[in-house]
Amino acid sequence: MASTAASPAFCGIPKASTATSATARASLSAPTTRFLVKTPLRRLGFAAAEPLLAHHVATKVRSFGGKAVRGVASMAKKSVGELTAADLKGKKVFVRADLNVPLDDNQNITDDTRIRAAIPTIKHLINNGAKVILSSHLGRPKGFTPKYSLGPLVPRLSELLGIQVVKADDVIGPEVEKLVAGLDEGSVLLLENVRFYKEEEKNDPEFAKKLASLADLFVNDAFGTAHRAHASTEGVTKFLKPSVAGFLLQKELDYLVGAVSSPKRPFAAIVGGSKVSSKIGVIESLLEKCDILLLGGGMIFTFYKAQGLSVGSSLVEEDKLDLATTLLEKAKAKGVDLLLPTDVVIADKFAPDANSKIVPASAIPDGWMGLDIGPDSVKTFNAALETTKTVIWNGPMGVFEFDKFAFGTDSIAKKLADLSGKGVTTIIGGGDSVAAVEKVGVASVMSHISTGGGASLELLEGKALPGVLALDEATPVAV
Numbered sequence: 001m002a003s004t005a006a007s008p009a010f011c012g013i014p015k016a017s018t019a020t021s022a023t024a025r026a027s028l029s030a031p032t033t034r035f036l037v038k039t040p041l042r043r044l045g046f047a048a049a050e051p052l053l054a055h056h057v058a059t060k061v062r063s064f065g066g067k068a069v070r071g072v073a074s075m076a077k078k079s080v081g082e083l084t085a086a087d088l089k090g091k092k093v094f095v096r097a098d099l100n101v102p103l104d105d106n107q108n109i110t111d112d113t114r115i116r117a118a119i120p121t122i123k124h125l126i127n128n129g130a131k132v133i134l135s136s137h138l139g140r141p142k143g144f145t146p147k148y149s150l151g152p153l154v155p156r157l158s159e160l161l162g163i164q165v166v167k168a169d170d171v172i173g174p175e176v177e178k179l180v181a182g183l184d185e186g187s188v189l190l191l192e193n194v195r196f197y198k199e200e201e202k203n204d205p206e207f208a209k210k211l212a213s214l215a216d217l218f219v220n221d222a223f224g225t226a227h228r229a230h231a232s233t234e235g236v237t238k239f240l241k242p243s244v245a246g247f248l249l250q251k252e253l254d255y256l257v258g259a260v261s262s263p264k265r266p267f268a269a270i271v272g273g274s275k276v277s278s279k280i281g282v283i284e285s286l287l288e289k290c291d292i293l294l295l296g297g298g299m300i301f302t303f304y305k306a307q308g309l310s311v312g313s314s315l316v317e318e319d320k321l322d323l324a325t326t327l328l329e330k331a332k333a334k335g336v337d338l339l340l341p342t343d344v345v346i347a348d349k350f351a352p353d354a355n356s357k358i359v360p361a362s363a364i365p366d367g368w369m370g371l372d373i374g375p376d377s378v379k380t381f382n383a384a385l386e387t388t389k390t391v392i393w394n395g396p397m398g399v400f401e402f403d404k405f406a407f408g409t410d411s412i413a414k415k416l417a418d419l420s421g422k423g424v425t426t427i428i429g430g431g432d433s434v435a436a437v438e439k440v441g442v443a444s445v446m447s448h449i450s451t452g453g454g455a456s457l458e459l460l461e462g463k464a465l466p467g468v469l470a471l472d473e474a475t476p477v478a479v
Contacts, residue, residue, distance in 0.1 A: 102267045218243040292337045304340070
């Protein structure tokens with residue numbers, strides 16, 4: 001297909017040069033100087049880091065195999081890394097982790113990412129003589145539901161920790177108390193699925209008190225549930241002191257709060273997904289912070305229609321057309337380069353075997369639907385990304401579950417992997433973007449991959465996370 005120039009309806013950019021990032025930035029947009037409004041970190045429960053605290057956090061993250069932290073602002077919450085053997089030896093520690101891993105029909109774990117992510121915090125505790133009481137949820141059970149038991153997780157947990165993990169058949173009660181009383185230093189007891197009790201999600205104070213009565217102190221390492229005030233994430237903090245952040249939770253906040261609020265520039269955000277409505281808060285928040293905003297996925301057709309273009313039978317949110325126009329105007333007013341795809345891959349039906357072709361974004365015929373961004377758009381997006389120092393990605397560029405419509409998403413994943421190798425901070429902000437980088441096989445080279453879905457979105461939107469706000473304040477570092 002012949003290359004199509006961006007129509008006046010779209011925000012297009014010239015090809016990036018090999019000049020310095022400052023020169024490249026100037027080529028992207030006329031307004032080169034502006035003040036960006038930043039979300040105060042205090043609103044989120046964090047403060048900008050003192051230099052020594054930032055160094056301390058970075059050192060801790062590196063120590064458990066994470067990538068070096070580039071220009072982050074540390075959270076103002078006490079970290080498990082501050083607890084030594086003097087604080088932990090012989091102590092019973094209630095650890096809320098997010099072990100909500102996918103299981104197949106035979107109860108085999110199909111992706112152990114979340115289990116592996118929890119290991120550094122647990123190892124720190126057992127290596128310092130603590131007795132770990134591990135809590136998590138799995139799925140959405142209605143009462144005691146055998147298929148949502150945490151039993152299938154025990155072999156993998158034991159293997160990764162190098163010790164035999166003991167599992168309780170309940171969450172509270174006499175039998176659990178007996179197992180806790182028999183724990184040796186450096187051992188781990190896994191409680192049953194905490195959501196077997198409806199009191200968990202209701203944040204019932206009495207239930208939280210019973211959970212807390214098992215332990216001496218609390219560590220929250222479950223970022224994926226930090227946006228919910230549940231008994232095991234927020235309620236127990238009222239009864240256990242200290243209540244601190246685990247390494248995973250801390251790293252998530254360092255990147256999703258720190259690196260996004262104080263990024264190395266130019267800072268680009270890539271937002272995809274099917275609906276504008278699910279990403280309104282993220283887009284509005286990122287428009288306050290980023291220099292370049294790339295949009296993809298099904299949401300782009302709402303933007304196209306808002307500009308008077310025909311979108312065929314593509315997904316459109318009719319009640320969000322005015323919002324799309326407002327967001328485009330807001331980006332222009334703030335000097336943010338908002339880029340929409342200039343060509344798209346369309347299909348005659350929503351199916352993996354659909355007939356497909358590439359057309360300009362302004363020429364989608366009736367009866368056809370857009371399912372991916374086109375090759376010219378990929379080139380333009382890559383050129384923009386080449387100028388950046390920080391990139392965050394949330395949401396796919398198309399229906400990447402179908403191989404025929406995965407090119408755009410796969411290309412973004414490969415480009416970010418390439419940029420990571422050049423020292424660019426690359427943050428995969430949860431959800432389908434994580435699945436995309438794993439599918440392409442480049443997950444390991446990204447600066448950070450978020451383990452949270454809803455929590456990632458809410459943090460990027462600038463919302464406070466109850467499970468984080470409830471934790472103890474960080475210990476001041478003497479300068």
